[in-house]
Amino acid sequence: MSADPLSPDARANKFGAAEGDGIVRCDACPVLCRIRPGRAGACARYANRDGRLVRTDPVVLLHDTVEAGGRLVPFGAAAWDGHGADPARTFVTGIGAGTTYPDYKPAPFIVASEHEGVETVTVVTEGIFSYCGVKVKIDTDRHLGPERAAVRAGSEEVGHVTTAEYGSQMLSIGGVRHLTGGSKKEGQVTCETLLALCSGAPATLAIDGGHAVVVQAGRAPIVDGVPERRMRVGCGSATVGIFARQWLGHADEVIVVDDHITGVLTEHQAGKVLGMRPAGIRVRGRRSTPGRYFQVAKPGTGWGGTDIADPLAIIQAIDPAVAWPGLRLLMTSTTGEHALWLVLDERLTPVPAEMPPAIRAVVARIGENCEPSLCTVLFVAGAGGSLRAGVTENPVRLTRSVASGETRVTMGGAPVTVWPGGGITVMADVTRLPGNAFGAVPTPALVAPIEFTLPRALYADLGGHLGEVVAMADLLREVGPGARHEAWRPDNPWPARPAAKGGGP
Template sequence: MIKVEIGKCVGCGACEQVCPSDAIKVVDKKAVVNDNCVHCVTCIKYCKPGALSEDAVSENTLLCRNCGVKCRIPEGKQGACKRFRNENGELVLVRPLQIPINTAAAPEKIAIMKPIVSAVGAGAAYPDYKPAPYIVTEKRDDFDVVTVVTEAPVSYSSMMVKIDTNAHIGDEGALVRRNGRVVGIVTTEQYGSHILILGGVNKVKGPDGMYVVKTMAELGNKEKVTLTVDKGCTLELQVGEHPVINGVVDDKMRVGCGGACCGLFARSLAPLIDEAIILDHHITGLFTKHPAGAEQKPYSGVTPVGRLATNGRYFFEHGDGWGGTNIKDPIEAIKDIDMNIAKPGMKILVAETTWRKIALFEVSAEGRPVPVEIPAELEAFRKMAAGCCEDSRVSAMYYAGVGGSARAGVTVDPIQITKAVHRGDATLTIAGAPTYLMPGGGITFLADVEKMIVHPFNYTASPAVLAPIEYTMTVENYKKIKGHVQAMRTKEDVIKEGRFEFTELKD
């Protein structure tokens, strides 16, 4: 259970708001802990007055080892994650395993997966009430299939750019600029990567709109673009290539966060060191406190700088130091060595999660870390771990909302194509690339630019991105949505025009 020091409790309610087990309530302006408590200590982390502390754990609880939180679950109660329950002293899963039964793909869906022709080079038929420039039919197995294509100006255009790097490129929300003009923002980090969102209708229609659409089109065409982040880095980005950050090529991304590295390399690392601090801007790992490392070696007495998350995992500050943290000299990662636990001669490894840089320290008789040479066996391990890193790349998803007047080139009843796409009766592709359709109204999607036909984008002075849009469906369904069936042509007829090139679509 969690202990409440009544004199310090101010009744702010933070503990009640963050408790995942509904185990703490504010009653008469004081926190009260009930028997739902699983000792996850979330409330302690968020109690600014320091009124909460760990107390003795009841013998009637069951220790869950399925994650680093290590809940102590009372009889009949669930852990903080709501996945495991204590039933008569046994840890059981709360929900049965779910096994899909509808896994067979319908032949019709396979027939309409890919377009007959792409919209790259198709042009447009403006004004949009005219049929799209190419409405092309083909026999596929037992189905008559039609693809409707146009290169449409899309102002609701965005580019989601993923940059594989451990470097801190800039704070979330920071503005991204090209030639000083705002073209996007930094958003959330992902596993070993940073994400930019470029464009969006408000930037496209703004004073820097031409810079915005030009940037998106060039990135989508896999051309090199130089961007700057406010109070952050200069980025040279080209889809499919390594990112260049402040003039330095970043060719490898991390194996995993610092905590993950403790788990991945626990058995290999344990014979080589007494402790390891694996630096990462997200989660830094302390080996002997991490569950995987703790199974291999006893706690060393070492405490890293940073803020404790769960056992063996620490949050560090962003920076341009080791592992994307603010640690410039690896010795700075060691906050304290408790000589009541530690022994002189112990070896402490400090490493980055890319394993490009490591440092080794020996604990002196006075309890200080002293730099020592890296032995051959530890260097061999470093090379092995570094070999587990993937190549860093820049990738991009075209992220847009289509529809508008261009739907009139598909059907005389525009809502019908929107409904057909959401029902799955029509497949939307962009330059031949599959799309992920977002739920809800309209046609909002994401598509991988690397799966598109080469050089898929242009831009116009509206300003807008010219996007190659394809709708593929059976002829039967095209008739049902009131499509321009009178404008349909066969693929053979299109080929007779002589204005075409054969190309391969990427899977």
């Protein structure tokens, strides 16, 4: 290898091996494509240009902002000519960097720069992840499907339903067993689904025994063709607690219908504290604590995530010894999207009536307090394999350094959560990465950027590839003109800031 890690020969040797007739073998994944001149490999991410293996996408550089003339100006505008960028305010991401899989060679870029007086090294690569998936949080009051039910893309199983959290349904998509443990088609469809979700594209999923949902990061879910609007303000009991005082004097009873915990105001502790008169209206289901009922109906896409369209179906009985004619009853869902005002007649039968303005205002406030319904996609991957050998000759020391917080991990410059315990398992919000950050190879596996940033002295102690380190200024001259330049997102921590021992972004 050339003494200059940035020379064309050195770069070509990092990514593949030349064969006869101008063919280049790509070893970026186990497929080992033999690529003819002018052609691309099966993943379309690597191509043969003049007998050298090159990445087809440009490297993505992030640029910090500086104050100029009283305003913040990002380095690296679209017409950047390769001059004037401050190396201390530039971060090289793994997007477009390429990979040296299976990492018997050092990572594509090992970059030295100085930040806040600390000389740092950032090891930049694209990981090929067979051990990966996404966790999807879907803000909806609707019941999407039973826990542990299979999630399908087309006819192929690509994941499963996990728990229902506070106002959200959780799905787990992907994982090594779907990528490699089933049929070839299952692996391919799983990989395609993961790539779509990580790239911010919509994915249509169907849940066994449940419903169809279109998931797209940062967008509202679409359940059975209907876009969701609101995430519940709380369960039925919480809704009662929040708005009890605002209903006082305007309603004699309020029932907040919810698949999980239905709330009944006058029985609830909130109604007791306010001194409300018992209303004698008993709802179906299993009584938990006063004013809190479980299992009032089956799960579904109706009122409060139940299967009912008529809320009166959950009323089991009205006690004539307690209730009275003229009793004012509000029934509402936890999002306020469903609401019904009723008045008991002489036979104590609930009769629909026009909702008073004061009650209508509180129902509107329930909706106001509901956050917009969104889908969140978190990419989760294990980076504990050969990828570490591209960083250091002693991989376990890298793992320990990451766990201790001395080495910061980012993905495309975006912050990640590093899971405690063994290995390097990271989780990142896909919307915080630059666009087109993910790719795929036909093994099948997902390709994602990953960067390790640490003090240079620590990198030397870890057994890092010091002979491959290049200065940021040199790298900018070499790859800057053809790179993709983006301004750093202010909501992301500046990725090259020295990490304090003990972790943290």
